[in-house]
Structure formats: C-alpha cells, structure tokens
Amino acid sequence: MKYLSLGDTDEIAASCHHLEIAGTGVVLDAGMDPNQDGPAALPPFYLLNERPVDHVVITHAHHDHLGSVPVLMRRIPHARVHMSRPTALLADVLLPSSARLQRRRMREGSTNAEPVFDVETVEALSYIYEGHALDTDLDFSGLKATARLTARFYHAGHVLGAIGVYLEAEEFGQRRRFFYTSDTNLSPQVIQPGGDYPEGPIDVLLLESTLGADPEAELTTRKAEEKRFGKAIADVIGRGGSVLAPVFALGRSQEVLALIDRFKKRGVIPVDVPVYTAGQARALSGVYDNTRFTSPRHDPDFEVFNVDQSRVPNSRPRLDETLREPAIY
Numbered sequence: 001m002k003y004l005s006l007g008d009t010d011e012i013a014a015s016c017h018h019l020e021i022a023g024t025g026v027v028l029d030a031g032m033d034p035n036q037d038g039p040a041a042l043p044p045f046y047l048l049n050e051r052p053v054d055h056v057v058i059t060h061a062h063h064d065h066l067g068s069v070p071v072l073m074r075r076i077p078h079a080r081v082h083m084s085r086p087t088a089l090l091a092d093v094l095l096p097s098s099a100r101l102q103r104r105r106m107r108e109g110s111t112n113a114e115p116v117f118d119v120e121t122v123e124a125l126s127y128i129y130e131g132h133a134l135d136t137d138l139d140f141s142g143l144k145a146t147a148r149l150t151a152r153f154y155h156a157g158h159v160l161g162a163i164g165v166y167l168e169a170e171e172f173g174q175r176r177r178f179f180y181t182s183d184t185n186l187s188p189q190v191i192q193p194g195g196d197y198p199e200g201p202i203d204v205l206l207l208e209s210t211l212g213a214d215p216e217a218e219l220t221t222r223k224a225e226e227k228r229f230g231k232a233i234a235d236v237i238g239r240g241g242s243v244l245a246p247v248f249a250l251g252r253s254q255e256v257l258a259l260i261d262r263f264k265k266r267g268v269i270p271v272d273v274p275v276y277t278a279g280q281a282r283a284l285s286g287v288y289d290n291t292r293f294t295s296p297r298h299d300p301d302f303e304v305f306n307v308d309q310s311r312v313p314n315s316r317p318r319l320d321e322t323l324r325e326p327a328i329y
Contacts, residue, residue: 001176001204004051006043007031015065016043017206018051021176022169024142024149025052027079028180028206029059032067032098037105038113042068045075054142057151058083059182060162061090061250067098070117070125082138084153085131086161086291090250093283095122134196134296140167147171155296157185157195159251160288166198181207187222190258191288191304193296226259230268233260233328237273243328253281254288254304260328261307274327278312 006016013035017028027048033041045068053076058066069091073081083091099122102115132138132153140149149169156162167178179202186194236243247253257277263269277285285304292300312329313319 001171001178003204004047006045006047008033012064012210014041014043014068016068017180018048018053019167019178020052021167021178022149022171023052023144023146024054024140024169026140026167027053027056027072028165029065029182030056030068030072031062031064034063037102037111038116040113042071042116045072048076052142052144053079055079055140056081057165058087058091059156059165059180060159061087061094062159062183063094063098065182066091066094068116070095070121073125073128080130081128082130082132082151084161084163084295085133086287086295087163088129088131089287089291090161090284091129092126093280093287094250097280134163152198154198155193155196156182157187157189157192158183160192160254160291160295164195164197176204177202178204179206181205183208183210188298190255190262191297191302193298229259230263233263234269237269237326240326242323242326245328247281249280250284253277254285257285257304257307257309258302274322274325275307275309276312276322276327276329277309282311
C-alpha cells in the first residue's frame, strides 16, 4: 500500500489523496482551495503522472473536496468517477456555479487568474459520475490489479451525500483494510443522523481532524449551542431587531432552517416571525427534499421548503421595507 497526500494538511484547502493498493490507483477527493484562484487553487496533479489512477472517489460536494474534478478528468479521462447519488445531484448544481463564479470574478477584476474550467466542460462531464448506494460492495480493481479491490461507502454524517470510503484487498499474502472518513460527524444533526463507520478491523485509518484537539470544541456540546442560538434569535426579535445568519449554502443552510422550524414549534421564537433565504442555498435545499427517502434522515417526511420562508427581495426599496419589521435572514 502506497499513500500520497496532494492537499494541504494544516488548514481547509484543496483536499486530495492518492492510494495505490494491490496495483490499483485511487484518488480520494479532488478539491479546490477556497482561499486561492486559478491554478494556485488546485492540488499538484502532476504528482500523479507516474502513478496509476483507475478510480476517483468524491466523498461529498463541498468545494474543497469536489471543486477540481473537471481539471483532474482532463488529465486522466480514463478514470471512473464515483460518489454517492445525492452528491452527483449536488455536483450538477455546484460545479456549473463554480465555473460561472470564476468567470465573473475575472470579469469584475477581483482576480487575474483565468478560470480553470467552464460551464460547458462541467455539463459534458456530468454523465460520467457513477452514483452508488451505501453499504454495497463495489469492484474497484484496476487495469493492472494484482488482486481484487473492494470498496464500500458509509454514511459520514457531514452533509447530504457525504460518505466515508472503505477499501479492502489482498496484498503480499495479507488482507489490507483502509478507511477514509473524509469530513465526518458522529453526532446527530437536525436533519441527518450521525456518521456510520465499519466495525473493523482497520489497518490504515485516514481521518478528518478539524477541531480534533481544539480546547474550546472539546467543551462544547451541540445541545448547548442550539439552546444558545435559539436564545440569541429570541433576544434580537424580542427587541424589534432582525437576525442575519450567514451559513454555507450546502449543509449548514438546511440545518439552520430546520432548527428555526424547531424553535418555532417549541415556542422559543414567535411562529409568525418571517424567514428570508437567498442564493444557491435554495437550489440545494431542493436536492435535500428530493432525496429525503433515499438518503439517511431522522424524519424522511421533513422538507426544507416546508419551513415557512420567502426569497430575499432583490430591489432595495422592497428590502428596506422588510427591514422595518423583525425577521430572520
């Protein structure tokens, strides 16, 4: 077994790993660094030139794990691209959006970097994504495999469609078992249950360590933070103010909407306080709702768009009008 990290390890950046096991090469994630533009945002894919790449696995649809797939596939068009079925649906929304954003930033002068891919490239690629169900054995054996390589996806509990990847093969007369958690969350959220890991044994564990040894995080519980968040909203609304909740479009946005719905039903905040949503989060919430019976959920009947919400007004006069009354944005 040979391992190579192609991404930064000290902070959120372009996540990418290469694993060679029993003659088969697997790339785990192909992200873009959200703090960089153009080629500087990409993993150093040239390091793969002398290594086998039979399969690419995308663990979830956040930009730092998905964003450079079009560039990678331009270099290795023969590789098969695997992900969960919800992630494939999310990729069809997020990658074209990334292409448009790169073009707009260059046009507006906020960057000098040329876009690394365009909308047409992304739309042509979408048909090659292989969406798989959880807990199903997949044959990942490569062209020069010396033994069968088996893969299995596990629910990671991070965002919709997020998976951990288990790989197993016989190498030099011994079973080799590898598990990559990617971004993971073992604690239940409002919409999704906590992550699911293989029982083992595992020979090599590659895991996320964000906040893994953070003193503040170790003393924080989700229940306490939810209570604090609800009280903060109630305090602001109670004094006639408006709440701005900046959230990632994928994952956090849907969870916060579900929390607001819970706060209203439990009487933490007034039922009639308006909620406004905007941007890409609305499109991604549609994917959440459309996959609620086919991906892990606490309550498959819950729909994000059943949470009472309106689109943030586009015109300044209409926005000024909404700001005169307490609301959540």
